[in-house]
Structures are given as C-alpha cells and as structure tokens.
Amino acid sequence: MLQYEFMQNALWGIVLISIIAGFIGTVIVVRRKVFVAGGITHASFGGIGIAYYFGINPLIGAFLFAVTTALSIDILERKSKIRPDSAIAMLWSLGMAIGLIFMFLSPGYSANLMGFMFGDILSISAGDLILSGCIAGSISLLAIFYYRPLLYVSFSPSFAKLSGLKVNLIESIISILTALGIVVAIKAVGIVLVLSLFTIPQAIAGMFTHNMKIMFYLSTGIALLAGIAGLMAAYYIDLPAGAVITATLALAMVCIKMLRK
Amino acid sequence: MDNREPILQMTDITAGYEHKTVLSNANITVYPDSFIALVGPNGGGKTTMIKLMLGQLTPNSGSIKTADNIHIGYLPQINDSDLEFPISVLDVVLSGTKCRFRHSKEEIAYAHELLKFVQLDELAGRQIGQLSGGQRQRAFLCRALMCKPQLLILDEPSTYMDKDSTDNMYELLSDLHKTMAIVLVSHDIDSMSHRAHTIIRVDRTTHLVSNHYSTVVPYTPITKRYSSN
Numbered sequence: 476m477l478q479y480e481f482m483q484n485a486l487w488g489i490v491l492i493s494i495i496a497g498f499i500g501t502v503i504v505v506r507r508k509v510f511v512a513g514g515i516t517h518a519s520f521g522g523i524g525i526a527y528y529f530g531i532n533p534l535i536g537a538f539l540f541a542v543t544t545a546l547s548i549d550i551l552e553r554k555s556k557i558r559p560d561s562a563i564a565m566l567w568s569l570g571m572a573i574g575l576i577f578m579f580l581s582p583g584y585s586a587n588l589m590g591f592m593f594g595d596i597l598s599i600s601a602g603d604l605i606l607s608g609c610i611a612g613s614i615s616l617l618a619i620f621y622y623r624p625l626l627y628v629s630f631s632p633s634f635a636k637l638s639g640l641k642v643n644l645i646e647s648i649i650s651i652l653t654a655l656g657i658v659v660a661i662k663a664v665g666i667v668l669v670l671s672l673f674t675i676p677q678a679i680a681g682m683f684t685h686n687m688k689i690m691f692y693l694s695t696g697i698a699l700l701a702g703i704a705g706l707m708a709a710y711y712i713d714l715p716a717g718a719v720i721t722a723t724l725a726l727a728m729v730c731i732k733m734l735r736k
Numbered sequence: 737m738d739n740r741e742p743i744l745q746m747t748d749i750t751a752g753y754e755h756k757t758v759l760s761n762a763n764i765t766v767y768p769d770s771f772i773a774l775v776g777p778n779g780g781g782k783t784t785m786i787k788l789m790l791g792q793l794t795p796n797s798g799s800i801k802t803a804d805n806i807h808i809g810y811l812p813q814i815n816d817s818d819l820e821f822p823i824s825v826l827d828v829v830l831s832g833t834k835c836r837f838r839h840s841k842e843e844i845a846y847a848h849e850l851l852k853f854v855q856l857d858e859l860a861g862r863q864i865g866q867l868s869g870g871q872r873q874r875a876f877l878c879r880a881l882m883c884k885p886q887l888l889i890l891d892e893p894s895t896y897m898d899k900d901s902t903d904n905m906y907e908l909l910s911d912l913h914k915t916m917a918i919v920l921v922s923h924d925i926d927s928m929s930h931r932a933h934t935i936i937r938v939d940r941t942t943h944l945v946s947n948h949y950s951t952v953v954p955y956t957p958i959t960k961r962y963s964s965n
Contacts (some may be wrong), residue, residue, distance in 0.1 A: 505821055624839060627831040630821050637790060637810055637884070639834040685822045685863035 476710050481597050484710075485663075485716075489565035489702035491607040492663050492672065495656040497695025498618045498674035501680070502649060505687060506629045513547050514563035516657050516669055518544035518570030523591055524577030533724055534606070534658060542572060549650050553643070594665030596709055596716035607659045614652050618691060626687055641677075664705075664717035670673035672698050675724035679731060701727070721734070738766050740822040743806055743886055743917060744789060749798035751784055752816025758784045761785070762942045766887060770917040773932035775925045780939040782921045785811075786889055789919065791899045809885030809916075811876050812893050821866035822829070825875050826860040832882025843882075854908060877908065888912060908930060 476482050488508040503512045519541035526536025544566050551562045578588055590598070618625060628635045628645045658668045676694035684690055705720035738925075745765040747836035752758040754906075759781040766772060774782045787793040788800060790810055809832070816951040823831075829847040830839055839847075851857040859867060867875060873893060880888060908929070909918060922928050928935055935945040 505818075507818065620837065623830075623835040626823065626827065627835065630823050630828070631817050633792075634810070634812065634817075634831065634879070637792070638832060681822065685824065689821045690822055693834060 476707075481599075482706075482710065484599045484601065484604060484646055484702075485706055487604050488596065488607060489662055489706055490699060491604065491611040492660045493695050493698035493702050494615055495607070496672040497651050497676065498614050498691050498696045499656040500677045500698075501641070501687060501690045502577050502625070502629060503653065503673055504677040504681070505690070508653075509670065510560060510563055511545075511655060512653060512673055513614065513670055514548060514567040515541050515545050515654050516661065516666055517567045519654070519658055519661065520574035520666055521570035521572075521577075522574075524574030526589065528577040528581045534603075534662070535623040536674050537658045537661065538655060541549075541658050542651055544570065545650035545654040546647060549643075551566070556622070561626060590665075591661065592665050594661065594663050594668065594669050594717040596663045596706060598660060603659070603662055610652070610655050610659055614656060615691075617648070617652070619688075621645075622688060629687070642655040663702075664720060665715075668717040668721045671724055672701075675721075675728055679728050680726075680730060682735065697724070730732060740805070742766055742801075743803040745799075745801045746785075746788060747796075747799045749788060749795045749800070751788055751793060751795040751798075758872050758940070759788075759938075760941055762798070763943060764789075764811070764919075764936060766917050766919060769782070769913070770919070770934060771913050771932045772917075772919045772934045772936060772939050773925075773934060774919065774921045774936050775923070775928060775945070775949075776938040780937075782938045783891065783942075785938055786891055786919075786921060789887075789889060806887060807883045807885040809880035809887070809888040811873070811880045811890040811893055814869065814873060814876075814895055817864075817876075819872075821864065822922075823864055824860065824903045825856060825862050825864055825867065828951055829894055830883060832879035832888050833956055847878065847882065850881050851875075854878055854930035868901075869896050870904065873897060873901070873905060874908070877905070881912070885916055886909075887919065890918070892923065893919050894922075894924075923945040 477486065503509055519537040522536030522538070522540030523533040524536070525532045548559070548563055551557060552559045577611065586720035624635070624640055624645055627638070628640060628642050631643050632646070657669060657673070662670060664672060676692060676697035677699050680690045684693060701720045701723045704723045705716035708714045708719040709716035742765045746762060746764045749762040750760045751759060751762070762785065764772070774785055775780055783798065784793065787917065788795060799893060807945070817834060826847055829850060830843065833839070833843055847858055851860055856871060856874055856878070859871065860884070864875065866870065893905055897905065912918065919934065925935065934947045937943040937945050
C-alpha cells in the first residue's frame with residue numbers, strides 16, 4: 476500500500492502526530508487540562524470556518540483561534556472572576572458556532588465540514604508534513620531539554636513559582652504548543668476525535684509507569700500503533716481512520732485493564 | 737527589645753485581596769533562631785501572613801524587610817498537590833531547587849541526604865501518592881529544605897496525620913530548629929505552647945500571646961496587643 480504517495484504522507488503524518496500527541500497529551504493529562512484541550516480543539520473550528528469563507532488556508536485560521544483561545548484560558552484561569560470551566564465551555568461553543576456560521580455562508584461546504592469534524596488522514600500533503608515536523612520537533616526537543624522545569628511547573632505551579640521558575644512564561648509556552656499540536660492533529664483525525672489521541676495513550680501508559688518522561692515515549696508508541704491500525708483500516712476497508720484509531724485505543728485500554736486485574 | 741538582627745520583619749502591615757482587608761496592623765519579627773507558631777481562627781489571616789512572608793502577596797501598606805539573600809523553605813498545606821501525578825519522591829524533593837536543565841550531582845546527593853534524615857531514602861523511587869500521609873509530609877519537608885533555608889515556614893504540617901507521624905514531624909522540627917528559624921501555622925494552640933517559643937494569634941491583626949523566646953528576657957507569659965502606634 477506504500478507505493479502511493481498519499482499513503483506515504485499519511486504514514487509520516489501518523490508518526491509526527493503520534494510524537495505530538497505523546498508529548499503534548501502527557502502534559503495535558505498529568506496537568507488535568509483535558510477540558511482545556513477540548514476547548515482549544517473546538518474553538519479552533521471558528522478559525523477554520525472564517526478562513527474557509529475567505530478562501531485562506533483553514534489551518535492558518537485554526538492556528539490563530541487555537542492559540543488565542545489557549546492564551547485566553549490561561550489568563551482566565553489566573554485572574555478572572557468567571558469560573559474557568561464555564562469560560563472554557565463558552566469559548567468551546569462560541570468557536571464552534573462561529574465556524575458553523577461561516578461554513579454555512581460558503582457554497583459547497585458540506586464535504587469539507589465532514590473532513591474537519593472527522594479528519595481526513597489520506598489528504599495529508601507534503602506541506603502539512605513539514606509543518607507537523609517542525610511542531611513535533613520543537614515540542615519533543617523542548618520537553619526533553621527542559622524536562623525538569625516542565626515537570627516541576629506541571630506538578631505544582633505555585634511551588635515552582637516560589638523556587639524561582641518563570642511559571643507564567645512556561646505555562647504560556649505549553650499552551651501555545653498545545654494549540655499548535657492539536658491543530659495539526661485535527662487534519663488527520665478531526666475535531667471530534669482528536670482528543671482521543673491526546674488522552675487514551677497517556678491513560679494506558681499511566682498504567683505502566685509513574686515517570687513522566689517514560690510516559691512521553693510510551694504514549695507516543697501507543698498512539699503510533701493505533702494510528703497505523705487506523706491507516707490500514709482506512710486503506711483496506713474504507714473506514715474513517717480517526718474513528719478506527721479512537722476505537723482501537725479504547726479497546727486496547729479496556730483489554731489491558733482487564734488483563735492486569 | 738532584642739538587639740539581634742532579625743532575618744524577617746513585618747511592620748504595621750495591612751493586606752488583603754481586592755477590596756477585602758484581611759489583616760491590619762500586623763507585625764512579626766523573626767530572628768535566626770525563632771520558633772514562632774501562628775495560631776488563630778480560620779479566615780483570621782494566618783495564610784495571608786505566610787503569603788506575605790513568602791512574597792506571594794504584596795501588602796497594601798506597611799513594610800516587610802528580609803535579610804539579604806535569605807532562603808525561605810516552605811511546606812504548604814497537604815491538600816495542595818495532585819497525588820496521582822507521575823512523579824517520584826526523589827523528584828519531588830529535587831523540585832525544591834530552581835532548576836533550568838538538569839540537577840547537579842551535589843543536588844541529587846543532597847536530596848538523598850535529606851531523605852535519609854527523614855528516613856525515606858528507601859522510598860526515593862516511589863510515586864509520591866504511594867506514600868502514607870505522614871511519609872508524604874516528610875517528603876515535602878525535604879523539598880522545603882532543598883534550598884538550605886534560614887527560615888522554614890510550615891502551613892498546618894500535621895493536618896490529617898496520626899499521632900505518631902505528628903510526633904515524628906515535631907522531632908524533626910526541633911532538630912531543624914538548631915540551624916534555622918521556624919514559623920509554623922497551627923490550629924492547635926495547646927500543643928504549640930510547649931513547642932514554639934513565641935505564639936502569635938492572628939485574627940485580623942496579630943496579638944503576641946506568649947514569648948519565652950529569649951533567655952535574656954525572663955520568661956513571663958505576656959499577652960500584649962500590638963496596636964498601631
């Protein structure tokens with residue numbers, strides 16, 4: 476199946492997205508920011524809709540919306556009098572609403588709408604790969620190089636601040652990279668399913684290790700295996716890859732949990 | 737009066753959050769060998785006092801002076817951290833230092849030394865949530881000690897601890913007090929009365945309840961209200 480260029484692209488895409496999901500997902504999960512990640516994911520649809528309407532590359536719109544949402548949530552969590560979870564839900568649904576409005580205003584939207592919602596792994600282009608490669612590279616290098624500050628800020632931001640770490644700066648960098656990572660993963664697995672890649676491999680990895688660094692690598696590997704399963708299903712039986720990836724991960728998690736009892 | 741140099745001195749402090757004033761005319765002086773207990777009702781301002789000392793909160797008025805290059809160790813309340821977090825006991829202790837890239841051999845050796853001091857070195861590789869409540873507090877105590885503090889601040893260190901663990905914690909504290917000042921928040925004024933040298937009641941302001949800190953001053957339990965001049 477690898478004689479086709481789109482399949483090679485898809486496979487490379489899966490590798491890079493697995494690295495992104497393995498690292499960013501671990502940070503999201505251990506910091507208990509899954510709901511925040513959900514907010515960023517869905518809010519990015521607003522940017523996709525607007526960009527689509529104006530004929531710009533939807534990824535650019537998604538990046539802008541995702542990063543703005545991520546940083547706004549950071550600020551809301553630090554300062555606001557609004558409850559952070561309510562604020563996240565508001566940005567979550569507002570982004571979706573804006574996206575839908577602009578999608579409906581554009582002619583011939585319906586096929587693309589499905590693509591954004593559920594992903595289209597076989598449409599990953601060489602340009603997407605370069606972008607994913609840059610993001611995967613910066614995320615993994617930063618996480619390995621700055622592992623200690625990342626660990627301490629994640630475990631206890633208040634204590635890390637006392638120890639002299641620039642917690643707000645580090646948290647903002649984490650938020651921006653989370654937003655970028657989520658957006659490139661949306662291309663492959665879609666808005667609705669992307670969170671599965673950022674949470675289930677980490678949940679499985681967490682059953683085997685209590686070390687955040689090992690969690691990075693283990694969840695990358697798990698995401699990669701599920702990604703390949705999804706790709707094969709998409710190629711041979713024409714099922715949506717994102718859905719197969721999510722189902723594979725969930726099934727693997729249940730099986731491992733039962734076997735370990 | 738005392739002619740020794742204080743390492744931390746808060747004078748005539750007013751502080752609070754947004755429009756709510758929690759403390760007014762609050763005073764505290766910490767000497768290098770002080771052992772001070774802050775007691776008082778919930779909402780009276782004990783935690784606010786700690787935040788001021790740690791520099792987490794800026795007072796609305798009054799002054800806070802600290803000795804140059806002072807290192808302050810801090811043991812927060814037990815419910816502050818996520819016990820399911822994938823972090824080992826050793827890494828929790830190491831997180832007490834400011835670390836940009838990696839830890840030096842000396843820092844790692846010192847972390848082990850501290851863990852030996854609190855009898856936890858065998859559990860250094862365990863995930864933090866697998867420790868008992870008392871063990872966990874001792875691990876967090878080590879984290880507070882990593883910066884080699886001259887002043888150790890503890891916020892209710894014995895909450896949720898059984899009697900043995902509490903006794904063990906206070907034994908460690910009296911050991912530590914030989915080399916550093918201690919400020920401790922506690923609900924339990926009775927148990928504090930024979931452990932701390934100075935007891936300050938914090939209830940919207942500070943009241944000196946007792947002070948048998950210095951042998952220069954003959955010990956008489958005094959109750960003196962610090963008021964604004």
